[in-house]
Each structure stands twice: as C-alpha cells, then as structure tokens.
Amino acid sequence: MKAGKMKTVVLATVMIGSMLMSAACAGNSDSNNLKTNTNGATGSGAAVQSDASKSHDPVELRVGVPEWPGESENVEAVVSAFKEKYPYVTVKVEKMVGDPHAKVLAQAAANELPDVFWLPDTSVREYQDLGILAPLDAYFEPNGVDVADVYPSMLDLGKVDGQTYMVPRDYAHVVTLVNTSLLKEAGLPLPSNDWSWDTFMDYAKKLTKKDASGTTTQWAVNSNIHWWAVWTPFALGRGGKLIDEAGSKVTVASDPLVGQGLKDLWDLSKDGYALDPNGQYPEDMFMAGKVAFYFAVKSVASSINDVSKAKGFEWDVVPFPRLPSVHAVGGGTSGYSVSSKSNNKDEAGAFVSMFLTEAGQKAFNSAGNSVPVLKSLAGDDVWRNSPVEGKNVEAYTIAPEADILPILSAKLPVSLINESNAGYEDAMNKYLLGKLPLEDALKEWEERINKAWK
Missing domain, CATH: 3.40.190.10 (Periplasmic binding protein-like II)
Known part of the structure; x- marks a missing residue:
C-alpha cells in the first residue's frame, strides 16, 4: 500500500444520511438551557385512545424525518395507522434538509425541536446527556408493544442506563x-x-x-x-x-x-x-x-x-x-425519539410506540427496503421479496444472538x-x-x- 497523502474516504453504509427539521415547536419551554430535565411522561404513559363516548381536545404533533428518498412516505404510512387509534391527533411530518446532528443541536438550543424526531443510534447517548430526550418505556405496554418481540440489540441501541430513549425503526444486521x-x-x-x-x-x-x-x-x-x-x-x-x-x-x-x-x-x-x-x-x-x-x-x-x-x-x-x-456481528439502526420539552408527551410516546407494533412495522416497511425490527415479522413476504425474489434473505436475520453493540x-x-x-x-x-x-x-x-x- 502506497503511503501518499491521506484522504479518509468514509465508506459506511446508508444508515446515517443528512436530515431533520428546523421549524418551531409550539408550546416548548422558554428556557435557553440546553441541558434540561427529562423526567419523562406526563403521568399516564399513554395517549387516551379514541372512544365513541369520549371527546378530546385536538392535539398537533410535529414529527421530523430525514430527507432521504422514501422516509417521509414510510412515516406517513405509520401516521395513517396511528390516526386509526388517535383521530384527535394531527401529525405534521416535516422533511428537513441539512446535517442532522448540527440541526438537532441548533433546534434544541433554540427550543425548536419537534415533538418527535429522527436520530441515529450513535447520537442517543449524546442527546440523552444533553437532556433533550424523554424516556419512553412507560409508553410501550399501554400502546400494545411487546418488547420481547423486538430484536434486543436494536432496542439496546436506543437505551442509556437501562432506559429507552429511541425506538428503532428497523433491524440493520450487517x-x-x-x-x-x-x-x-x-x-x-x-x-x-x-x-x-x-x-x-x-x-x-x-x-x-x-x-x-x-x-x-x-x-x-x-x-x-x-x-x-x-x-x-x-x-x-x-x-x-x-x-x-x-x-x-x-x-x-x-x-x-x-x-x-x-x-x-x-x-x-x-x-x-x-x-x-x-x-x-x-x-x-x-x-x-x-x-x-x-x-x-x-x-x-x-x-x-x-x-x-x-x-x-x-x-x-x-x-x-x-x-x-x-x-x-455488528449492526446499527436509526429511529425516533420524543423531545423532553414536548407538551404532548403522551401522544408523542404513543406515536413512537407505533414503530414497535405489527401495524406500525408493516406500515413503515411497506416498501420492503428494510428488515422489520419485530422477530415475529421475520417471515413476512413484503420485505423478503424486496427488491427481488429468490435471494438468500435468511442472511438478514440469522444469528441475532451474535449481535454486538458499539x-x-x-x-x-x-x-x-x-x-x-x-x-x-x-x-x-x-x-x-x-x-x-x-x-x-x-x-x-x-x-x-x-x-x-x-
């Protein structure tokens, strides 16, 4: 190998692209201190589901998504599934342009983070340390999430000190x-x-x-x-x-x-x-x-x-x-988190929980470009036959017990x-x-x- 002028050419996969959002988050705290209190849920751990005998004040959630092709469409599919359970919630999907890491830090400093936003697994600890993420575990059971059905390595990528701060959107096993x-x-x-x-x-x-x-x-x-x-x-x-x-x-x-x-x-x-x-x-x-x-x-x-x-x-x-x-075997994922300053944490927590349900995963993976994060969907033909039938797709889910964390x-x-x-x-x-x-x-x-x- 010749020792020329070094030029590091990062060859990492498409897991982390450019994206996230920049509009203001209505109702966020006026504090300019980036390191904030993240004492999570507002109490119930779940949004109140639609019931004919109940009425709800309308709620709007802002959801920030990466700009790469297909992501906003996949998230909109999750929104449709979510609206069946929570018709009183309006979800505004925002496609953002720019470096995602810099964008989130800037939005957090300006108190402009959306209620829900995308992040890569490599940013979870940093963002949690800054206090901009809300803990999510309290929302799972009330919203029908079976955590035992989630590939443990992907769930663990969203945890800090045993608490979940990001829900994985797919299973990215190398x-x-x-x-x-x-x-x-x-x-x-x-x-x-x-x-x-x-x-x-x-x-x-x-x-x-x-x-x-x-x-x-x-x-x-x-x-x-x-x-x-x-x-x-x-x-x-x-x-x-x-x-x-x-x-x-x-x-x-x-x-x-x-x-x-x-x-x-x-x-x-x-x-x-x-x-x-x-x-x-x-x-x-x-x-x-x-x-x-x-x-x-x-x-x-x-x-x-x-x-x-x-x-x-x-x-x-x-x-x-x-x-x-x-x-x-290495792996990685990206997913969605709830802002610690959201005034609608119950609804936001219910929304991110959708990514860990069968309905949410089938909606998000309707294009078949990723592997569902639920073990129960390992045999689903939608992703197995994409982009073409006849491939050795067992390779994508073999030996999850060998998965390691960073x-x-x-x-x-x-x-x-x-x-x-x-x-x-x-x-x-x-x-x-x-x-x-x-x-x-x-x-x-x-x-x-x-x-x-x-």
Whole structure:
C-alpha cells in the first residue's frame, strides 16, 4: 500500500444520511438551557385512545424525518395507522434538509425541536446527556408493544442506563452482499450461511486480481473499514476485550487479542484484498462490478439490484462470516425519539410506540427496503421479496444472538466518544501507511483515551 497523502474516504453504509427539521415547536419551554430535565411522561404513559363516548381536545404533533428518498412516505404510512387509534391527533411530518446532528443541536438550543424526531443510534447517548430526550418505556405496554418481540440489540441501541430513549425503526444486521458473477468466474459457489473466516480468506485470495505491477484491479471486499459495526466485531473476533470498566480504561493495546482481531481486518486492505481506505476511486467499485463482497446492510440492496441490471452482474447475500474465536456481528439502526420539552408527551410516546407494533412495522416497511425490527415479522413476504425474489434473505436475520453493540461508544464518557473514534482512525492509518507497527499504533490510541479518562 502506497503511503501518499491521506484522504479518509468514509465508506459506511446508508444508515446515517443528512436530515431533520428546523421549524418551531409550539408550546416548548422558554428556557435557553440546553441541558434540561427529562423526567419523562406526563403521568399516564399513554395517549387516551379514541372512544365513541369520549371527546378530546385536538392535539398537533410535529414529527421530523430525514430527507432521504422514501422516509417521509414510510412515516406517513405509520401516521395513517396511528390516526386509526388517535383521530384527535394531527401529525405534521416535516422533511428537513441539512446535517442532522448540527440541526438537532441548533433546534434544541433554540427550543425548536419537534415533538418527535429522527436520530441515529450513535447520537442517543449524546442527546440523552444533553437532556433533550424523554424516556419512553412507560409508553410501550399501554400502546400494545411487546418488547420481547423486538430484536434486543436494536432496542439496546436506543437505551442509556437501562432506559429507552429511541425506538428503532428497523433491524440493520450487517451482512455480506455478494457479486455472484465474480464468484462464478472464479468457479466458486455462494458461501453457506455458516461460513467461517478461513473460508472467507480462501475466497478472498481467489477473487483478488492484481496486474504485473502488483496493483489490485479486482478486490475481494469492500470491508467498510471505518464503520464501528465492522471493526468492533473484528476487535472481538480473536477473543479480545476492548474495555476494562472496573479500571475505567480501554484495553485496545494491552489486550493483544484485540490487535490480532483488528489485524485480520486491516490486513485485508494492506495486502490488497480490500479497498484502500485512503484510496481514490472513480466510482463505487462494488457497484462497478469490481468487488466481490461488501459488508453492509439490507438498505443498500435496492440500489445494488438496480445497478447490477445496468452493469450486467448478478448478486446475492450471505451472513457476515464467523470470526475465528467469537461469533460477533455488528449492526446499527436509526429511529425516533420524543423531545423532553414536548407538551404532548403522551401522544408523542404513543406515536413512537407505533414503530414497535405489527401495524406500525408493516406500515413503515411497506416498501420492503428494510428488515422489520419485530422477530415475529421475520417471515413476512413484503420485505423478503424486496427488491427481488429468490435471494438468500435468511442472511438478514440469522444469528441475532451474535449481535454486538458499539462497546466503546456505549461505555466511554460521552466527552471521549469522538476522541476514541479519531483514535481508531489514526491507529488504522498509521499501521496501513507503515508509519507505526501495529502494537505502537494501538498503544497510541489506548494512551490517548486512558490519559483523559480519569
């Protein structure tokens, strides 16, 4: 790998796009203090459902949604299901443009957050620490939510200290998208649903092509090396531990098994099997038909299906490979939260609860572009047959017991999360560019965090 000018090309999947809203939230507190009291529900834990013998004052909810294609339409479908139970509630869906993180912080500071708004799992702890999220657990049972039916890993991504602050909208379990045309050219069958790391490496060696100068012209994998949902499983994959909670320290260097696991991932790029994270490419090389495997989630399948027709290759999907010592699979989600300053928390809590019911999930997933977050809908044909029938869709829901959380982001002080993420990037780049041996690169990362974690 050539040590040129570094340019980090973030390859993470479409889980976190640009969005959220900017209009004022009627009735919000006049306080300009961003860190607020979040003592949740207004008392009942549920909106009062429609009853012929009862009348209700009209309520308007503002719901902020990302701007990416299809999200507002999917949420409007949930609104329709919600209105059947709560006809006295008017729901105003607001499609917002701009960086979602910056937008939420600006709206919160100006007391303009909607009653309900979208956020990625990576923002839950930060927003909860700022006091802008209301706890949601009290709304679930009164609104027909069976939390035992929700994939635990996705529900846990919305929790802080055991309380739920975000409801997940889908189940985004990392899988391996496959260019089966490249496999056929190499005489390789589609891997089995229990394929191992050794099998993956055997395929990688057979699928990677280099020219006479040693430059890779066909890659085995787009490893999504920057994404926590990929690198964290690898860090655990040889049996390593990332953190010593009792000692309040990270152990990315002091536990050598972490380094062995990360080396498995990083060497894919170092040895030319995976795309260079500092490389510059004319287009998405998997979409161009030049990469055999892609660690991603179901939401990209529709785009792959469309592009494959134009580019003339076939595709399928298999699970994330089983790593050598620990079966660990990453994942992620985004979802919806209730503003701690909403004056309509009962109705807002009832609305977000809809995302965890069969009616709400069927409405939201009516386009089939994501996997329902309810285990009971794993066999539903709507998502299984999208974007096309005949794929190995079992891969999307296999082994939920292997799902892992973003350990460092979940356990570190909020103030150190970004610093730790930067530490990972620096360690990876210094190793790949030959600036530091693996052990020294990881030691820098570890010392950087532990020095600040008192």
